[in-house]
Amino acid sequence: xxxxxxxxxxxxxxxxxxxxxxxxxxxxxxxxxxxxxxxxxxxxxxxxxxxxxxxxxxxxxxxxxxxxxxxxxxxxxxxxxxxxxxxxxxxxxxxxxxxxxxxxxxxxxxxxxxxxxxxxxxxxxxxxxxxxxxxxxxxxxxxxxxxxxxxxxxxxxxxxxxxxxxxxxxxxxxxxxxxxxxxxx
Numbered sequence: 001x002x003x004x005x006x007x008x009x010x011x012x013x014x015x016x017x018x019x020x021x022x023x024x025x026x027x028x029x030x031x032x033x034x035x036x037x038x039x040x041x042x043x044x045x046x047x048x049x050x051x052x053x054x055x056x057x058x059x060x061x062x063x064x065x066x067x068x069x070x071x072x073x074x075x076x077x078x079x080x081x082x083x084x085x086x087x088x089x090x091x092x093x094x095x096x097x098x099x100x101x102x103x104x105x106x107x108x109x110x111x112x113x114x115x116x117x118x119x120x121x122x123x124x125x126x127x128x129x130x131x132x133x134x135x136x137x138x139x140x141x142x143x144x145x146x147x148x149x150x151x152x153x154x155x156x157x158x159x160x161x162x163x164x165x166x167x168x169x170x171x172x173x174x175x176x177x178x179x180x181x182x183x184x185x
Contacts, residue, residue, distance in 0.1 A: 004044045012039050013048045017056075020123075037131055078108055 005013070008029050015025035022036030031039065039045050068074070086101035106112050145154035148162040 005042075005048065009039065009042070009045055010048075012036075013045055013052065016040075016049060017052055040127075041131070075108060079105060082108065 008031065012025050012029035012031065015028035016022060018025070022040055023033035026033050026036040026039060040049075082101050082104045086098050086105070089095075089097035089101055103112075141154075141156060141159065142152040144159050145162075146152050148159065148166070150158055150162055154162075
């Protein structure tokens with residue numbers, strides 16, 4: 001992992017790689033769950049996650065190739081066995097076994113990988129939308145804090161405390177103010 005990350009960030013990356021759950025990984029590393037998006041936006045953290053994922057994928061591929069070599073298994077032999085199982089299932093009238101053999105053939109040929117890629121794309125899109133929502137929420141909180149004379153990085157509790165101590169405009173006063181603003185050039 002990168003030397004530019006601190007110990008907690010390295011723990012976050014390690015925990016994130018377990019299941020891709022940012023808030024859970026943040027807690028495991030000693031952060032609050034809300035910190036996950038900010039951590040995932042750090043270039044060093046993203047690079048460490050990407051590098052470890054690529055390393056794991058390459059290692060998995062090496063193990064798969066070695067296992068195939070040991071078992072002398074090839075895609076063609078697996079497809080032939082799946083087809084033989086489908087034929088036997090059809091002759092025996094075992095519809096569910098026949099379907100299972102057909103699904104196995106589709107998986108072996110990568111025909112069902114599109115579904116997995118679609119799921120990963122949806123997950124990435126949801127993550128992007130969550131990032132935008134977090135940025136929007138942070139901007140709104142910052143603006144609310146500033147409008148009340150608090151520092152831009154005031155906590156929500158501080159903002160609520162400031163709101164609680166202020167007098168709120170009555171609906172009539174609000175209508176007057178709004179009418180005045182719309183009448184100005």
